[in-house]
Amino acid sequence: MRAPVVSREETNTVVVGAGQAGLATSYWLAQRGVEHRLLERRPALGGAWQDRWDSFFLNTPNFSLALPGTSYDGPEPDAFIPRDSTIDFFRGYAQDIKAPVELDTEVTRISPTDAGFTLETGRGTWAARNVVLASGAFQRPRIPPAAAGLSPDVLQLHSHHYRSPARLPDGAVLVVGTGQSGGQITEDLLDAGRTVHLSVSSCPEAPRRYRGQDIFHWIVAVNVHGPEYGINALLVDQLPSPAGRFLCNPLLSGNGGGHTVHLRELGRRGVRLHGRFEGMHDDDALVFTDDLPQRLAMVEAGFGQRLKLLADAYIRAAGIDAPEADVPEPDGWLPEESGSRLDLAAEGITSVIWCTGYGLDFSMLDLPLLDEWNYPRHVKGVTEHPGLYAVGLPWLTRHISATLVGVGPDAEYVTEHLAARG
Template sequence: MSTHAEEHVSVVVVGGGQAGLSISYYLKQYGVDHVVLEKRTLTHTWREQRWDAFCLVTPNWQCALPDYPYRGSDPHGFMKKDEIIAWLDGFVRHVDAPVREGMAVTRVTRRAQGGFLVQTSAGTLSADQVVVASGGYHTPVVPRMAERLPASIVQIQSSEYRNPAVLPEGAVLVVGSGQSGAQIAEDLHLAGRKVVLAVGEAPRCARFYRGRDVVDWLADMKYYDMPVEEHPLREGVRDNTNHYVTGRDGGRDIDLRRFASEGMELYGVLEDLEDGALRFRPNLRASLDSADDTYNRINASIDKFIAQQGIEAPPGEPYRPVWEPQQERATLDLAASGIGSIVWCIGFRPDFSWIDLPVFNGRGYPGHVRGVTPHEGLYFLGLPWLHTWGSGRFSGVARDAAYLADRILTQARPDARAA
């Protein structure tokens, strides 16, 4: 089939979140002809997949999109959902990207004559270069055992949770204790709901330590500038679960042990449903201890930095458990528990099945170095630890976008500059 009538764009950017808009900002600065394709609306994830009480877990000063830093009056505070959306709305206006909303990309493949074919819900484009900026959190993870739960139990995924009132009466089982699970469990707990939390293996960190936000200390220690190839885990860090902490009410620790002392029921990892009973892995104590070990290890690294630099700071001390599980409880009778709803908070899987190019590993993750793939002209942006800790966040995506824009410019044809 002839492709001569297809629209040609020098660079196609897939995804209209902060990553796609950031690369668009730099491509506009360079005058490179490009288009941003967004299957829904710009920055929709922040509007449609966050609960009402959502707030940042990193301080506002880390919000630093291209030529668009946080300029509010509370740099060490934590923007709430509405404030984040308003800030992003300003960034959308700031970039004024050449965007086409409601245009889903269904396939990207190589053209025989060079470049790429980009098939969309509204026709096909050709491009010299493609930037995949659609993030890495696409398909909500819900285990198949969910199909065997009673129909009377309402089940939602973390991206669908809004507030405690949307769930029916009764206890709520929250499955997973990463950032979303821990914060949603807290949201329900503060509202007076009975919460049963299936604790995962996520680590935790302190909000404040020795007089400052831990993020401020880690920034001074250059942790956020560490490239992935220098991290002790190397690329393995990309598989790590984020530490749980919160910016709610000015910021504080999330201490699952304290919640337990206040009536939250903690169990280990949820494994199955058998004969009307939920079955849990007997690893609650180990998970809590491991999370606290990480908490104390991070604080110890701050202690060492303070000592080495001769910094005057208030004294610190290790965290000591305020509650211990008396025994490992491996089962919970579902009917007797009073559980009326379940919130699945066990993450998302990437889905790059629409990219018909051999650049992925066995786990479906693209092979790249700082976003540059082995296929000339194909790039990824906005993935967790693409280059540094901040690559998938407001704090580091600008650096990554600038790097890729420079690369794109060197690869662009002379006629790729917009008029």
């Protein structure tokens, strides 16, 4: 029997992934005249935004739609666009820059060779002198091991696979985790009339607008211009620990014109709040920490302990004439009971949505390049292995490295280094 013919392609540089990081990298590679291909595992462009639920709106305002060579110039810079418009934005950008994308091409192995790298895919093999890892931060949905102990009668979904309340079975829903996805999905379920239980994690609340601007305006300003005034806290080398690269973002939403997600307000609307999910008890009940009052206070204090201080410091240092901050009214609301145990059957809970984040997955790398958090060891996106680069990861160089406005400068630096190799 004849062996199947396996195609083999060659190019100077392969970019793994055609989301925002891959497209930004492609733009700069083209500007520098570097031959390249983007290998995208999905059958269509649009990146991880295609995995968001039906009612999702981009969490960052329109002014953040700023990939290399383009910026938002519409009439509503502080408005927010829905999921499908976000996907269309990326598809239009890829067309505008003529990105050389190979769709439905998942990279399964990257091996070093004397000349560079061999990349194995489901559609053949590629040889390249350089490789840029641009597959983003939403790679492997994380679900706690204790989930395996839940009854098979309960539908379990990671937020990655949640689409709408209508696709869930009738009954109450437990949402585990209060990052941005957990808060927004809870609101989606509540708006649909569902009974919702919510397990509270430690992600901080933040005001959608602060001192006359969307809070993301100040986050970008401190990231980009803060170092000019000695405010360096949002640069990666200022993190107290490498684990800080994976801290959750503030509880914000782009829905309804943009707003903060306030956990006590969700409770007043009928959401049953619980502490952090701990695991399963012997009698099949779910167990939560018994610290809800302290946890809510910690969530509400988080903004004042970090982002508020940085924004205020930047405003003072830059001499910006910004209005004084609004002082929120004290809110001491607490549920009459929360409980540290939850019997899903007794509460009529038929679905559990795990909003427990993602882990990095670079298992395709045939190189000893990852640290204990599966993060490639690098300096400004240039890894320890010659010719291998990374773009679009959380805190690659600064807090906003994985965002639309932050990925372009990192890609520019990486491609400059890459082009110098020849």
